[in-house]
Amino acid sequence: MPQRSAARRHHVNVRAGMLEEGDALLAVDVQRDFMPGGALAVPGGDAVVEPLNHYMDGFRRCGLPVIATRDFHPPNHCSFRSRGGPWPPHCVAGTSGAEFAVGLKLPADAHIVSKATTAEADSYSAFQDTNLAALLRRHGCRRLFIGGLATDYCVQATALDALREGFQVVVLRDAVRAVELAAGDGARAVASMNAAGAGLADLAEVMP
Helix, strand or coil, X not given: CCCCXXXXXXXXXXXXXXXXXXXXXEEECCEXXXXXXXXXXXXXXXXXXXXXXXXXXXXXXXXXXXXXXXXXXXXXXXXXXXXXXXXXXXXXXXXXXXXXXXXXXXXXXXXXXXECCCCXXXXXXXXXXXXXXXXXXXXCCCEEEEEEECHHHHHHHHHHHHHHCCCEEEEEEEXXXXXXXXXXXXXXXXXXXXXXXCEEECHHHHCC
């Protein structure tokens, strides 16, 4: 007997709000070094944890996949200032800063995707040099709901690459925060994603 597809296994009980078979939740880089007090803190970065927990609980209750990405750098990563990059050392593999944020309640069956894992290549997008696209297609995913950090860097790059890969994208407005090196960077990133074809939603729409 042919094996059932992953997409068919996820069809069971989708009910909440906007959700339907083929949806997946992508939590981008919600790590300790991006929290207040971390090595590369995103202002208000901890504010994404509670809404993402609600989203993750809802997606799992609907039988839909949850995926979490993480920066997982070697100690001599090219993005670090010691090597001429723009950032202080952060999210070094095997350190506490690379761990997911305290209080983030990832489901036991969440898929973890590590990025920027080699010294000579940086990547803001979770699709660059990872298995994310293949993972999503294997699970029959067609639409991604994206939250996490930071709006104007890894969230934006990931959302735009998802669109290029042919996925529909919904950016979760209440579950993203921006670095804002320049005032308005976060709003400009949201506008850029929206103009490229990403939808925008919040918890009341997705999980009424």
